[in-house]
Amino acid sequence: MSLRHALLGLLVEHPASGYDLLKLFEGSLANVWPASQSQIYTELTKxxxxxxxxxxxxxxxxxxEYALTDAGRDELRRWLVDGPPERPARNPALLRVFFLGVLDQRQRAVVLDEMLDNATRDRAALEQIRDAVDWDDSDLSRYGRMALEWGLRFTAMRRDWAEWAAAQLD
Amino acid sequence: MSLRHALLGLLVEHPASGYDLLKLFEGSLANVWPASQSQIYTELTKxxxxxxxxxxxxxxxxxxEYALTDAGRDELRRWLVDGPPERPARNPALLRVFFLGVLDQRQRAVVLDEMLDNATRDRAALEQIRDAVDWDDSDLSRYGRMALEWGLRFTAMRRDWAEWAAAQLD
DNA sequence: CTTAACATGTAATCTGTTACATGATTTC
DNA sequence: GAAATCATGTAACAGATTACATGTTAAG
Structure with a gap:
């Protein structure tokens, strides 16, 4: 139930409408917590x-236009501090790797190559965000950049792994 | 809908009961695709x-005891080759990073420290699997090790990032 | 005047989680 | 004979996806 908290977090700096929030979710937040229009409006009502x-x-x-209440800010703080212990996320790409054995060698290489492409494309998208965003010294900017750095390292790791794995195939 | 495919993939090598499959999901697969008992039995019926x-x-x-049919094997191959384009996964940990601004400096450090602990613990669990499993030259062993390497690199990346981020706080 | 962007909402369906519910066999 | 393990199944609820459904205002 973190969509609630994502919405609360976005409302910290200033009030916003469902539509405004939707745009934020389509932007930088899409990489961290994708959410659809219907989900956002429903959750705002709740x-x-x-x-x-x-x-x-x-x-x-x-x-x-919605604004955070004091109770909302408290709830956000509570979640930030003692949020749920992370359980391992589902990873469809890795699941495919597990079962690569049922394919022939050529198809295996294609699958790994796709993974390399995905990592490269994702990395390029993040670099584009890094270069295009007008970073200021607000909290969201500061910590957003930290999150972005996570993404950059993650995509680099995926790229390097995909190259390593493709080499392993031979 | 990848639980289906995870089950199909596990049945490639030999038939197994719901209970057998449940044990596999509690083991190495838990890191890639967690699934609960009720979910597995329901999906097997379907x-x-x-x-x-x-x-x-x-x-x-x-x-x-369930065994894969020819149609099942075909469906698995189909999914492996043209599986759904990965969309970015939700990342509750990173979502917290985004909103770190509402906490005070001490609490921020605690959150990042928890992330470091999580990464370190996850990495240790994977190393334990690497050392404990009796790797043979079967497909599942071969590609399972590839998936494990992904996990090792991922946890290392998370650890390094958490250290970097904590240093950034000052 | 037409199109793009603004703006919100509901319903159906699917997937996943938690809890409930039951019973057989093996091992100590 | 008690406890652990084996073994399956259903129901209620929460969360997410897709599609439907509607209307306004600004810009060209």
Whole structure:
């Protein structure tokens, strides 16, 4: 149930509408916590019902701007400090590696090559974000950059592994 | 819907019961694709209904042994070759990093330190698997070791990042 | 005037988690 | 004979995905 917390976290700096938040999820946050439009609107309604956020303003076209309440900020802090112990994430790509034996040698190489391409493409996308974003000295900027560095290292690791694995095939 | 394919993949080498498969999921596969008992039994029933597997034998205590059908093997191959494009996975740990700004400096350090611990612990668990498993030259052994190497590199990367990030805090 | 962007919401379906529920066999 | 392990199954609920459904305003 971390979508709640992602939304609370984004509302820390300033109020925003569901639409604004959707755009943030389509942007840099897509790499960390993808969420769909329907999910966001549904969760915002629940958060408001739980009084962790409130409608702080309404604009044209039925726009509703939400702001964090004190209870919401507390809940965010609580989650940050004693969030759930991470359990290992599902990894569809690695699952494929496990069963590579049922393919022939040529197809195996194709699968690993795709993984290399994915890693390379993902890395390029992150580098593009790194270069395009106007980083300031706000908290989100500071820690967003830290998260980005994680991504850069992760994609590099995937690339290096895919190269190593392809070499292992021979 | 990769649980299906994980089950199909495990049945490639030899038939197995739901209980056998459950044990495999609790073992090495837990790091790649965690699945619960109820999920496995439910999915096996569906796979049998779809004729991708069949009940090949029955034993004491209602034991049912499943074997892969030709259609099942085909489906596995299909998935391996043109499996779904990986979309970025959710990353609860990184989500926390994003919002580190709402905590005070001491708590931030605690969060990063926990991430370092997690990475170190996960790495130790994988090293233990590497040393304990009796690796042979079967396909599952060969490609399982490849997947394990991925995990070792991943945990090393997480450890290094956590150390770097903690240093950045100052 | 038409298109793109703004803006929100609901419903159906699927996947996964947790808990409940039951019973047989082996081992100590 | 008690406990551990083997062995399967269902139900309730939570979370996520996809599709449907609707309407406004700004810009060209």
């Amino acid at each position: 958060l408001a019902a739980d009084e962790l956020i409130t409608v702080s303003d309404t604009g044209p076209r039925g726009r509703k | 796979l049998a209904a779809d004729e991708l597997i069949t009940v090949s034998d029955t034993g004491p205590r209602g034991r049912k």
